[in-house]
Amino acid sequence: MRNVVAAILLAGGALALLPLVGLPLFYESFLYLVFHWIVLATSWNILSGYSGYFSFGHGAFFGAGMYTTAVLATRYDVPFLLTLPAAALVAMVLGVALGAVVFRVKRVRGELFALATLAFTFVVGTIVLNTPIDGGPGIALSGVAVPAIGRSAASSFYLLALALGVGTLIIAYAVYVSKLGTGLFAIHDDEDVAEVLGVPTFRYKMAAFALSCALAGVAGGLQALFVSYVTVSETFSIIVPLSVVLMSVLGGTRHWAGPAVGAALITGLLYAFTAGDHALAGKVVFGVVLIAVILFMPDGVLGRFTARRQRHRRIPPITVAQEPLPALTRIPRVAVGEPLLVARGVRKAFRGVRALDGVDLDVRRGEILGLIGPNGSGKSTFINLVSGHYRADAGTLLFEGHDIAARDAHRIARAGIARTYQIPRPFAHLSVRDNVALPAMFGADALDRSAALSEARRWLAFTGLSPHADAFPEELNLHQRKFLELARALAARPRLLLLDEVLSGLTPGEINDAVDLIRAIRDDGATIVFVEHVMRAVMALSDRLVVLDHGIVIAEGNATAVMDHPDVVTAFLGRACA
Amino acid sequence: MPSVALLSQSVLSGVFIGALYGLLGLGLSLSWGLLRQINLAHFALAFLGAYLCYQLSAKGGMNPLATLAVIVPAFFVLGAAMQWVFARFKVSAFNSLLVTFGLTVIIESVIQAIWTADFRRLDSVYGDAKFKIGILYVPVPELITLVLSLALAFALWAILRFTDVGRALRATAEDGPIAAAFGVNQKALALLLAGTCAALAGVAGVCIALSYTLAPAQIYAWIGVVFATVMLGGLGRALGPIVAGIVIGVSESLTMAITSPAWAPLVSFSLLILVLLLRPGKS
Numbered sequence: 001m002r003n004v005v006a007a008i009l010l011a012g013g014a015l016a017l018l019p020l021v022g023l024p025l026f027y028e029s030f031l032y033l034v035f036h037w038i039v040l041a042t043s044w045n046i047l048s049g050y051s052g053y054f055s056f057g058h059g060a061f062f063g064a065g066m067y068t069t070a071v072l073a074t075r076y077d078v079p080f081l082l083t084l085p086a087a088a089l090v091a092m093v094l095g096v097a098l099g100a101v102v103f104r105v106k107r108v109r110g111e112l113f114a115l116a117t118l119a120f121t122f123v124v125g126t127i128v129l130n131t132p133i134d135g136g137p138g139i140a141l142s143g144v145a146v147p148a149i150g151r152s153a154a155s156s157f158y159l160l161a162l163a164l165g166v167g168t169l170i171i172a173y174a175v176y177v178s179k180l181g182t183g184l185f186a187i188h189d190d191e192d193v194a195e196v197l198g199v200p201t202f203r204y205k206m207a208a209f210a211l212s213c214a215l216a217g218v219a220g221g222l223q224a225l226f227v228s229y230v231t232v233s234e235t236f237s238i239i240v241p242l243s244v245v246l247m248s249v250l251g252g253t254r255h256w257a258g259p260a261v262g263a264a265l266i267t268g269l270l271y272a273f274t275a276g277d278h279a280l281a282g283k284v285v286f287g288v289v290l291i292a293v294i295l296f297m298p299d300g301v302l303g304r305f306t307a308r309r310q311r312h313r314r315i316p317p318i319t320v321a322q323e324p325l326p327a328l329t330r331i332p333r334v335a336v337g338e339p340l341l342v343a344r345g346v347r348k349a350f351r352g353v354r355a356l357d358g359v360d361l362d363v364r365r366g367e368i369l370g371l372i373g374p375n376g377s378g379k380s381t382f383i384n385l386v387s388g389h390y391r392a393d394a395g396t397l398l399f400e401g402h403d404i405a406a407r408d409a410h411r412i413a414r415a416g417i418a419r420t421y422q423i424p425r426p427f428a429h430l431s432v433r434d435n436v437a438l439p440a441m442f443g444a445d446a447l448d449r450s451a452a453l454s455e456a457r458r459w460l461a462f463t464g465l466s467p468h469a470d471a472f473p474e475e476l477n478l479h480q481r482k483f484l485e486l487a488r489a490l491a492a493r494p495r496l497l498l499l500d501e502v503l504s505g506l507t508p509g510e511i512n513d514a515v516d517l518i519r520a521i522r523d524d525g526a527t528i529v530f531v532e533h534v535m536r537a538v539m540a541l542s543d544r545l546v547v548l549d550h551g552i553v554i555a556e557g558n559a560t561a562v563m564d565h566p567d568v569v570t571a572f573l574g575r576a577c578a
Numbered sequence: 579m580p581s582v583a584l585l586s587q588s589v590l591s592g593v594f595i596g597a598l599y600g601l602l603g604l605g606l607s608l609s610w611g612l613l614r615q616i617n618l619a620h621f622a623l624a625f626l627g628a629y630l631c632y633q634l635s636a637k638g639g640m641n642p643l644a645t646l647a648v649i650v651p652a653f654f655v656l657g658a659a660m661q662w663v664f665a666r667f668k669v670s671a672f673n674s675l676l677v678t679f680g681l682t683v684i685i686e687s688v689i690q691a692i693w694t695a696d697f698r699r700l701d702s703v704y705g706d707a708k709f710k711i712g713i714l715y716v717p718v719p720e721l722i723t724l725v726l727s728l729a730l731a732f733a734l735w736a737i738l739r740f741t742d743v744g745r746a747l748r749a750t751a752e753d754g755p756i757a758a759a760f761g762v763n764q765k766a767l768a769l770l771l772a773g774t775c776a777a778l779a780g781v782a783g784v785c786i787a788l789s790y791t792l793a794p795a796q797i798y799a800w801i802g803v804v805f806a807t808v809m810l811g812g813l814g815r816a817l818g819p820i821v822a823g824i825v826i827g828v829s830e831s832l833t834m835a836i837t838s839p840a841w842a843p844l845v846s847f848s849l850l851i852l853v854l855l856l857r858p859g860k861s
Contacts, residue, residue, distance in 0.1 A: 054672060105855050111616060111671060115809055116854045119847040122802050126844040136840070238801060242679060249676055283687040290680035295667045 005170055012166035019155040028154040032226065034267045035161035036219060039168045040240065041247040041259035043215035046172055047208040048245075049253030050181060052188035053109070057098070057117025059240035060124045061091040061213040063232075065220025067128055070139040070230045081147055084221045091217025092210050094124070099209040103202055109191070118241065125236025138231035141224060157226050164222065168215050169260060175208070176256035179441055179449065184208055185254075186438055189427035196387050198413030198442030198492065250293050252300025254429065261301055340365040340496055340527050341386065346395035346405070348381055355381040357551035358395070363496065368518070368528045370542030370559070374571055377548040379531040380422060383498045386529075387419040388412040399496065416444040418494035420485040422501040422531075426473035433469040436460055436487045443492025452491075459487040463517065479510050486514075490521065497521065499530035503537050515540055539563075547571065580835050583713045588835040589828055594720035596820075596827020598785055601727040602800060603807040603819035604734070605778035611814020612751040613768055614671045615664060618801070619678035620779050622685035625797050627653060627783020629693055632700045632792060642702045642788055643722070649780040657776020658769045665768060682797065690794045698792040719788035726781060727820055734774075735816035747771060751814055802843070803830075806850035825849075 019028060040062060048054045065087035072078040072086055098120055102108050108116055128134045149156040175181045183204045186194035195201045224230050243266070244259070251262025269289060273282025297303070341363040348356040356378045363369050371379050384390045386397060388409030397405040404412050418439065426435050433456050440452035447455060460466045463483040468476060476484060482502055489497055499518070503511050515537050522528055532538050538545070538559070545562040547555040549571040555562045562568060580588075602624060609615045627649050634645040660681075669677055707718040738744035749757040750764050758764055786792070807826055811818030826849065830842040 101855065108854055111610075112809075112854055115805055116851055118802065119806060119850040119854075122843050122847045123851070126841065126847070130838070130840050130844075238798060246676060246679070249673070280687050280691055284684050287680040287683035287687070290683070291677050294673045294676050294680070295663075295669070298670070298673055 004173055008166055008169050008173070012162060015162055016159060019150050019158065025152060025154045028150075028152075028158040030267075030271060032154070032157045032161045033271075034264055035158070035165040036223060036226075037243065037247060037263040037267050038165045038260045039161065039219040040216060041244045041251075041263040042165075042168045042172045042256075043212045043219070044241075044244040045248045045253055045256075045259040046175055046215075047184075047205070047212040049248050049259065050175070050184035050188065051205060051208060053205065054111075054114045054245065055117040055209075055212075056114045056238075056241040056245070057120045058212075058216055058244050059236055059238070060117070060121040061095055061216040062220040062223070062240050063121070063124065063128070063235040064091040064094050064213075065217030066224040066230050066235055067133055067139070067220075068217070069221035069224040070141055071133060073144045073225070074139055074141060079147075080144055080225055084218050087217040087221030088214040089217070091220065092214040095209045095213030096206060099206050103205050103209075118238070121236050121241070125232050128236070129232040134230075134232055138229060141228045141230070144225060144228075146225060157222070160222055164215075164218055165260075169257070171211065171215070172256045172259075175211070177449070180204060180207060182434070182438060182441060182449070185430060186427050189429050190425055192389065193421070193425045193427070194438075195409040196389055196413060196419065197439040197488070198410045199438075200408075200410045202408075246290060249300055250290075252302035254299070255302040258300050258302040265301075338365045339363065340400060341529075342396075342398040343382075343386075344396045344398075346382070346385060346397065347393045348378075348385055348390060349393055354551050356385070356392075359548070359551070359553055361546050361553055361556065363527060363529055364544075365527055366522070366525075367543040368522050368530065368541050370538045370545045371529055371531045371548065372533075372538060372545060373548035377571075378551040379548055380500055381551075382548070383419055383500050383529070383531060386412075386496075387417060387498055389419075410442065413439070413443055413492060414446070416493075416495040417498065418443065418489040418492040418496075419498035420482075420489050420500055420502055422504070424473075424478075424481040424485045426481060426484055426488075428473055430472075431469065432465060432471050432473065432476070432484060433457075433460065435473065435484060436465075436491045439488050439492035443494065445493055455491055455493075456487075459491045462490065462520075463487040464513075478505055479507075482506065483514075486517070494526060497526045497528045499528060499532075501531055501533065503532055503534045511537055584835055585832070587714055588831040590714055590716070591720075592828030592831035593824050594717070594724055594827070595831065596824035597720075597724040597727040598782065598789075598823070599804055599807045599827055600731065600811070600820035600823030601723065601778070601782045601785060602804045603811060603823055604727075604731060604816065605775035605782070606804065607808045607811060607813055607815060607819045608734070608778075609772060609775045610808065611812075612747050612771055613661070614751075615669070615674040615678075615772075616671060617678050617775070618675060619660075619681040619685065620775070621797050621800055621804070622682040622689075623653065623656070623776055623779035624783040624786060624800075625792065625794070626685055626689060627780035628787040628790075628792055629689055629698070629783075630780075631784045631787040632693075632698055635702055635787075636700055642700065642704065642784060646781065646784055649784060650777045653776040653780035654773035657779075658773035660776070661769050661772030664772075665765065686794050686797055693792075693794075695794055700787045700792075702788065704788060717789075719785075722788060723785040726785060727823075730778065730781065731816050731820040738816055743767070743770070748814075803846050806846045809850055810853050 018031070040058065044055065044058045068087040068090040069080070069083040072083040073080055098117070102113065102116055129136065146153045146156055149159050183194065183199040186197070186199055187201055187204065191201055247262035247266050248259040249262070250265060251260065252258030269286060273285050339362045343359055343361050346356050346359040347354070359378070359382065371382065373379050381390070385392045388404070388407060392405045395405060396403050399415060399417065402415070404415060427438070430438070433453065436459055437452040437456035440447050440455040441449065460469050463486055465480060465483055465487060468480065473481060473484065486502055503514055506514060511534060518528065518530070518541055530541070542559050544557065545559050546553055547562060547568050554567045554571060555565045602620070606617060606620050609617050630649055631642055631645045634640045634648065635642045664674065704719045704722065708715050710716070738748060746757065746762045747767055749760070750762055750767060754764060803826065807819055807823045810826065811822035826846045829845045829849065833842050833845045
């Protein structure tokens with residue numbers, strides 16, 4: 001981490017010497033533009049590239065910064081450099097206000113988020129145009145003094161943009177390697193699962209958006225003085241958002257340096273082709289290059305580069321011997337008895353269909369509780385409610401004495417509950433190792449990144465996935481993906497583990513392995529609730545059985561006693577014909 | 579407060595401009611909803627159609643409406659060819675936005691190279707023709723637009739709803755692999771639909787040429803409000819965009835009549851944000 005930051009600072013320092021070699025002024029202005037776009041594209045990428053929330057509203061925040069500087073510097077005579085923090089603040093407040101509304105609506109993702117933010121740009125633009133902020137004709141900054149940093153105004157602009165660019169790249173890199181970055185990449189792949197694994201998705205999106213907007217605001221403030229004449233139609237247009245999206249996609253949105261590479265390429269390309277007499281031909285070339293890049297390099301320039309490197313690093317499976325089960329020395333096994341989870345009157349309906357209709361059940365500490373019932377009886381819904389994937393309509397869910405029924409899913413994960421999904425939902429763009437490290441970072445223990453990676457190693461070994469640690473989930477077969485789900489849940493070190501049909505679709509041999517694994521997990525101190533249709537495994541594993549039918553508990557108790565219960569027989573096999 | 583005559587004239591002009599929003603939104607909505615492509619080039623194609631109409635009728639002496647006979651088939655082929663490329667490279671929804679932006683830039687440059695960046699205005703037989711009903715003036719070119727939009731929207735609605743092709747399209751949009759398993763030829767359908775959408779852009783272009791002054795940069799002026807129309811009307815719907823277009827058009831022209839023209843964008847975009855936030859269910 002230090003090396004990269006040092007390299008960015010060093011490169012920035014070297015570039016700062018450029019004006020000293022007596023570059024023609026024109027080139028300094030060109031370099032200013034390069035860094036201007038590097039800041040805008042990189043700041044956009046912090047939210048949109050990392051988390052996949054493609055914003056088309058970057059122009060609004062850029063524009064907010066521009067107008068903040070323009071108004072403060074011309075009407076209130078604030079020195080230019082002091083207007084920049086204000087520009088950042090105004091843009092950030094605007095972004096946080098928009099995020100607070102938009103991020104609460106689950107539906108507004110993907111292209112809908114893009115549109116909402118684009119519409120927001122035009123709304124802000126219209127308001128600025130029609131109020132005294134602009135008033136129609138635009139604001140001229142010709143009377144504002146350019147801070148004398150370099151030997152000329154052009155040098156000063158270049159040095160300011162360079163400093164901002166260096167700062168932005170360091171921030172983008174710091175986010176990239178931090179927990180925040182990991183969380184954002186998980187949101188990109190599957191936001192619901194990220195939340196259930198403990199990522200505070202709302203807070204993370206807000207943090208990334210605030211950072212992104214603030215940086216765009218500063219870039220706007222700087223640009224206001226550079227162009228020295230600010231108008232609404234030039235500022236709140238579709239050009240800024242489209243450009244930053246293009247630059248980032250061209251460079252690669254999944255890499256912290258991608259947008260900077262794209263920004264430099266496109267700014268250079270535009271200059272090379274549109275300067276001089278061939279402006280029109282240049283535009284055509286620009287369009288052709290853009291299309292060619294997207295068609296042939298859909299992951300961007302750096303995207304390709306990183307993918308290839310990862311493939312080289314992958315360890316061939318033959319060379320790695322199966323690691324022995326790690327020594328499991330956590331909490332000593334607790335005597336079965338004391339209730340860990342107490343559900344009372346839990347209800348959940350989906351558009352009138354009552355999936356759970358007043359469920360009362362206790363999960364005792366240290367036990368393996370089998371949850372069975374016919375299809376549609378409410379087993380998976382119960383798991384979804386306890387893990388916070390859905391919210392209960394009514395009832396209480398006491399976990400270690402605290403009601404978790406109304407808690408956000410990430411706080412439930414923090415409290416010590418983990419789950420698997422019936423159909424594995426790994427993060428497609430994270431390696432198997434990172435998939436497992438993520439819940440260790442966001443689970444009950446909230447480990448830092450390096451501790452989480454060694455925790456991941458342990459659970460990969462435990463589930464026999466070590467040879468595939470560098471693979472991507474799509475390269476795994478069903479059995480391995482199911483075990484990846486399991487490893488992911490275990491890495492959170494839960495006190496209550498919810499398993500949703502981990503055995504379905506496995507061969508008899510694989511089931512035997514899995515049964516041994518689940519026993520080992522319980523002996524390690526976790527309490528387990530598992531939903532299963534494979535009756536052989538149910539009978540072998542469960543200490544106790546609970547049978548659901550039509551959303552209510554129809555029987556519970558010792559496995560063999562429950563299976564002989566007449567209501568259970570009826571629920572599974574139907575009523576005998578007289 | 580403006581007079582009743584002014585207000586009702588504003589409502590009428592709102593309906594007319596809304597019909598054009600709807601017509602532009604129709605092709606966009608169908609390709610977005612049914613093909614998962616966000617086709618920015620739709621606007622560039624519409625303007626290409628407008629310029630072709632201008633060329634054929636102002637220079638070639640054709641009736642502006644007769645140019646449809648040339649433009650519609652030509653654009654159908656163009657749209658199908660674009661779809662062939664999209665399918666060949668498996669372009670994702672977001673990348674389709676970028677690719678079609680590149681295409682927009684190219685088409686804009688081509689238009690500018692042929693017809694220059696100057697304003698062009700088609701003086702046709704319809705030109706300034708208008709008639710009066712009660713207190714209202716009805717301009718003929720706008721009326722043609724309204725009739726064409728309504729006719730096309732209803733025709734496409736009927737095709738999507740009642741024919742086998744329409745059912746196959748809707749089934750493919752909902753679950754492609756399953757529809758394919760039931761024997762739907764997705765490739766052919768996609769070519770057909772993309773061709774139709776491009777042809778719709780051509781029709782919209784002719785309507786633009788009838789009532790508006792043309793300039794290459796105008797391509798970008800319509801993007802925001804038409805996207806608002808598409809979202810408000812629902813993706814993949816035939817009647818939605820027309821209704822939404824008229825709602826937005828009327829609310830805009832009423833805002834212009836009551837306050838000032840500069841406030842108009844606030845209405846459409848606030849409406850769009852509210853719809854995105856408040857509309858229940860999936861889009």
